Amino acid sequence: MQLFKSDNRKTSILPLFAVGTFGLNIFTLLILMFHGSMLQQLSRQLTPQSLVQLADGRAITADTTENLERYPQTIRRFVGETMTLMLTWSKQQQPETVWQISSELLTNNVKQKFQSEVIDVNTTNQFENRGAESVLVIQRISQPQKIGDGKWKVELQANQLIFNNSDRLGKSVPFNKQILVQATDTQTTSLPDLPVSWNLAAYRLGEARLEIYNICDIKDKNCS
Structure with a gap:
């Protein structure tokens, strides 16, 4: 039991x-x-994200090894779209806003130079002219010339068309420059909490991990 x-x-x-x-x-x-x-x-x-370049010139980031190489089409597309973004504004998108957003694609030492010598064309302060509208029309972008590790020079030939309330026909200002770009380890652009279309455009360009570090006249032989 x-x-x-x-x-x-x-x-x-x-x-x-x-x-x-x-x-x-x-x-x-x-x-x-x-x-x-x-x-x-x-x-x-x-493991930091690195650049992945696509055949059509677009660039994305992925978890791969770091490198300082860029395809020529990636560089040409970055230069053309960056300069177009900076020099295109209207009454709805004021130049101050455009500059604040797109200047993230420039190094600090060239920002002031670009604003004073390129944007304020012909000593006319376009930032103060609220009625002004500007469009950059690109005619030619050269093949990138490598000038160092992760550094290239591109020649850009274009015209900046500027319109205002008193002159609707506008005037054409030649924009023939040498654009010097360099590869970066990290993306220089960021997105705010409520991004607008210009924020998204600048952020997409920043995914190429390139930045402009100098802008010279196309005839300047000492551009470096």
Whole structure:
């Protein structure tokens, strides 16, 4: 009779032991999953994203090795679209706003030079002329000339068409420049909480991880 009770107790303990073992295994699995997610996040932080260049000139970022090389079409597209973004504005999109957004694609040492010598063409302050509208019409972008590791020179021939309330026919200002660009390790542009179309355009250009570090006249032989 006592033997029967002892066996009955052992039988009743077995389900509890099985439930406890199962619960322990679940807890261990959750810990392993947590550690795995932490390792993945750490891996992402230690492995910076690098540039992936597409055949059509567009650029995206991916987790690959860093490099300072860029396809010629990527450089030409960056230069053409960046200068078009900077020198195209209207009553709806004032030049101050355009400049604030697009100047992220320039290095600090060239920002003031560009604003004073290029945007304020013919000593006329376009920023103060609220009725002015500007469009950059590109005629030619040369093939990039490599001038150093991760550095290139591009010749741009274009015309800046400027319109205002008193002159709807507008005037054409030659824009023939040498544009010097360099590769960067990280993207220089960022998006605000409520981006507008110009923010998105500048951010997309910044994905090429290029920046303009000098702008010279096309005939300047000392541009460096």
